[in-house]
Amino acid sequence: MPELRYQLTFEGTVSPEDEMGSRMNILSVAAIPPGLDAALTQGGRSATLSATVETDDYGGFTETGEISFGAGAIRYSTRGEGFIEDTEEEDIQQGCVIRQVDGGSGIFENATGYIVSTFTVSEDAVIRDSQSAVIFTM
Known part of the structure; x- marks a missing residue:
């Protein structure tokens, strides 16, 4: 089972899906730097993240x-x-989340693993x- 690792920084936008702002959409892109596993660079030098986030009233969220x-x-x-x-910066929030890999498509069809994300969102x-990942593929 091959092991893939990466550290990437995605940049993009967050937009509300509903009027209350309890459901948000994220679209962001990361440039893939030289030196990452060739499996991650097949077909391009960038990665795109698309996600839906549901927030609670206490600063927590699922994604x-x-x-x-x-x-x-x-x-x-x-x-x-x-x-x-x-x-401490009035116009910036920070957060952290652990993402569990639930499979995928292509080389990630039966993938497992985790992606740790620390992020900021501006006003x-x-x-x-900023993501750090360890992913196992079949």
């Missing part, structure tokens, strides 16, 4: 999404609950998401 690489896509969901909180809805 489901997909990260697309040229050779396939990873499907994931949160392991437990993520959180987001204010920072103008820009997200910067």
